[in-house]
Amino acid sequence: MTTNDELQQQLIQDLLIESFEGLDRFDREMLALEKGAGTTDTPNVIFRVIHTIKGTAGCLGLTKIESVAHVGENLLSALREGKVSVSPPLINALLAYADALREMLRSLETERHEGEADYSELLRRLQDLNCETAVPVPSAAPPAPAGWGLFEEEPAAETPVTPPQTTVAKVLPIMPESEPAARTGSGGNSANAPSAADSAIRVNVDQLDKLMNLVGELVLARNQIVQHCGPAQDHGLLAASQRLNLITTELQEGVMKTRMQPIGNIWAKFPRVVRDVASELGKEVQLVMEGNQTELDRTIIEAIKDPLTHIVRNAIDHGIEGPAERRAAGKPETGMLILRAFHEGGQVNIEIMDDGRGVNIVRVKQKAIERGLVSVEQAGRLSDREALNLIFLPGFSTAEKVTNVSGRGVGMDVVKTNIEKIGGAVDVVSDSGRGSTVKIKIPLTLAIIPALIVTSGGERFAIPQVSLLELVRLEDDQKRKGIELLCGTPVYRLRGRLLPLCYLNQQLKLVPATAGQLAADSAQADAVNMVVLQADGRQFGLVVDQINDTEEIVVKPLGKQLKGISCFAGATIMGDGRVALILDVLGLAQHANIVSEVRDRAQPDKARADQTAGDRQTLLLFDAGASSRMAIPLSMVARLEEFPRKSVERSGDQEVIQYRGQIIPLIRVADHIARVGIPPQDLSDPMQVVIYAENGRSVGLVVGRIDDIVEEVITVKRDSSGRGTLGSVVIKEKVTDLLDVSAIIRAADPAFYLDHPATLAA
């Protein structure tokens, strides 16, 4: 049975939730009004928010909230009736008034009473504003709309101006906040259609989490049932298990969706933040938000709220200049701040762009040297991109003076740590004088992540895909020559760069051996499987017994008994119902001393620095053997292989090779792009071969040397300079030709693109 006290608490809880949402809406509409962007309905919406709060508070005996709300309501009523006009003092007073209500509500939430703060000065301000109007509104009889009688302490004193909408006020705060942009887009205004409001209910998040857990269990039970039913002859049972299978999948997706929230939910407060910060600093800033509807898991939404706020404040404080400075620079006085969110490649991208002065790289370097974060010599070596990343170092702040808004030096490093904690990445791009952009990439959800499953010492482990760069398998000769020892520490040469190796079974003490012994042992094994990982900007190779598969796993936390083991980020339940541990790549790297615990970010890794703007493409760079560097998109590459020259055979006039049970043609790229006067060099032995696959057919492109894999924005600088190329681009300060793969294949093997079944690659 619910006691009266519990009921009261429940009602207060509802009041709090509704009122906070309502006040957020109040802020938004207020700002719209200030900009002159409000609709005729805007004053009504604002009024209704306050009216609801006042009514509910009155009903619950919260007299202070009620009386404060009441004063503002009078003013709003006058505003609604056009008796007062919108002016900056009015807007300021009403926003302060909303804050006062918030303060009391918060106090109610935490301390269970309305707080001791004195609002009489604010109330006088509101009353004065109201009195400036020609017709004073009698304060004793607030206009009360009809149809909302439950919490009304007195009968409606006036005929409501807009009776149809006011009835909606009751259900108004139930919907998740729809964004202004979406709202205008859908043609409606903020008075939600009753049908929409009626079709949404509040659900406790714990409840959703519980459901999520249960669905995970159901999936496992389903898997077992389906497995058992496989050999069964009973048609009824088979049909039922199939149906169970389908329904479970749908249910799983459905429950997943319930946890998703549009990012607009946290962006909703930014117009207010921007306005406050900008006016405090005497700047003019226009905020544009794109992609409000981009959905994220609620846990992620929570985690990025503070970092985003910080970045936004920073952008206004440090990025956007004051009006005078902007005018001097030939820019419009009003600065632009653009928030953009979009999905890309299973991740959510958030960009915060401003058109301010950009980051002053010289100052950044100076500051970093002053603070002792880098040495003068180090700073001199840093590229602009690397220097920009200095702002993420702990204890760094470029602000000339510490303002109230930002610049306490606890900023960007905390932002970075928080974002990395949820498996995201943050990057800054700056164009001096024209603005800077902070880019954040975060996973869609923390609950379910893609992971690579590996086996080591007989146990399975999951490696989150975000830290995974590539997989390397060394067979036969390669494994003996590939892994070298550096004072007992194994390393591997990956495309000319030394990659430190660590053995998972040794790190986790699954075998009592040293890395050196294991490296020696691996020469005896059939093959060495290496997972190339990135942690804190460093790459390293993790040697495992077996690489199994990639899977979407449900992340579950470990109990406190195991929290101290930095190598694990959690655990998950595999398809067979057994538990597997999730590796924490950064923790593992620290455990293996690959990255020191004190983050040394002074020399950001190239790979990280390369992540810049635009339409990026991952390219495989190679030397074709004709002394020019060439590139092909990595997406076209199936595998990179080495073949001894002696394994090349001939079929007709075509060079072929046996590869994984197929006979594939070999094409010497150098022959097809030969320049006049430069004879093709002798090919190395073993030959470096790029396996290219399309429509189930493969072809091997023989190249001189594989150089690197880079991510670059491709802008063709020069059109095709010779046959076999699409054009030239500059990659890493070197002219690189883009290989026209299809032209070369067509020239070498006209049958490759024909429709009839492959004869060579059958």
Next chain:
Amino acid sequence: MSTRKQFCTFSLNGLFFGVEVLRVQEVIRYQEMTAVPLAPSMVEGLINLRGQIVTAIDLRRRLELPPRTGDSLPLNVVVRSDDGAVSLLVDEIGDVVEIDDDAFERKPETLTGVARELVQGVYKLRDRLLLVLDTEKTINVTSPGGHAPKSVS
């Protein structure tokens, strides 16, 4: 006036233990376990309890008793804690007994070792003694290694 309490009882190396029934979520037979490398030795592994991942603590090792012999499998006594459920591995499970508070006696001062820390007190039953475990202390095992706990999301 005396109150009565219910205890879930189990045996361990011939000793008779009990935990308050309200602390016990359930008792289940032996489950397949995933060992956790680098974990404290008393952590036997992780079990999948209907989708919840539960740490299993070998109570013999926790109480510094000799290891289990023979091929009988231990049972899981799953207890609730602030940090989620934790399983205690025991030799055999006994009845739920209801005992009068009068039968309680504080642990003797002469008790030594881990038991002194983990045993709350003793109930004098007619034929034997029931050692009552402090579950919070029992499951309070922290992992070794100097690495600060990382937040797990």
